[in-house]
Amino acid sequence: MRRRRAIILGAGGAIGAVAFMLGVGAYRTRNRPALSEVLPLPIGEMSWALTDHRGQSVRPTDWARRPVMVFFGFTWCPDVCPTTLSDISLWLEELGADADRLIVALISVDPERDTPDVLADYVSNFDPRIIGLTGPADKVAQAAADFRVTYRRVDKDGGDxxxxxxxxxxxxxxxxxFASIIDFHEDRRFAVPKIRRTLS
Incomplete structure (x- = not known):
């Protein structure tokens, strides 16, 4: 298994609270974004098109009438991403048969390195219901915009x-x-009930 060299600085762990505060502030300050510009779009209003780890095209319409769990990450991440995907695997196990109703996806923010084959190898380390999604840089950017997440490349010494x-x-x-967000390292006592509420 290749050495994971990248270091991630997870941004916006408290995005739910921040989104709420920014949205409320929009009513008071014209320069603040409206709440609709901070929270993720409804899945049906998204316009991204990506490729899964099996090489199949995936669009938001493919997720119609299914509860969805999405995480943005990348395979060279040594800490946050594998920890989160391990947590997701445990949550799915705890949900039992109800977990089969969920669409669970990792969307790569590193399309330069994360090809479908690389993602297939990576997600095979976690629950088999987790799919990996990637695509050209502009398609990934569209997905990030629809989900209202941010990412950026950080160059390191030696060209890495x-x-x-x-x-x-x-x-x-x-x-x-949009239902809610589960923060990084959120206790499963709180994470799993959030997911159960999403299923209804």
Whole structure:
């Protein structure tokens, strides 16, 4: 297994609270974004198109009428991403058969290195219900914009680089509405009930 050299600085762990505060502030300050510009779009209003780790095209319409769990990350991440995907695997196990109703996806913010084959190898280390998604840089940027997450490349010495990105797990109801976010390292006593509420 190749050495994971990238270092991630997870951004926006408290995105839910920040989104709420920014949205409320928009009513008071014209220079602040409206709440609709901070929270993720409903799945049905998104316009991204990506490729999964099996080489199949995936669009938001493919997720219609299914609860969705999405995490943005990359395979060279040595800490936050594998920890989060391990947590997700444990949450799915605890949900039992209900977990089969979920769409669970890792969207790569590093399309230069994360090809479908690389993602296939990576997600095979976690729950088999987790799919990996990637695509050209502009398609990944569109997905990030739709989900209202941020990421950026950080160059390192020697020509290497890492990726900074939003680290929360985003949850959506079956009708596509944004439900909530699970913060990095959130206790499963709170994470799993959030997911259960999303299923209805």
């Amino acid at each position: 680089y890492t990726m900074d990105h939003t680290a929360g797990v985003l949850l959506f109801h079956p009708d596509g509405r």
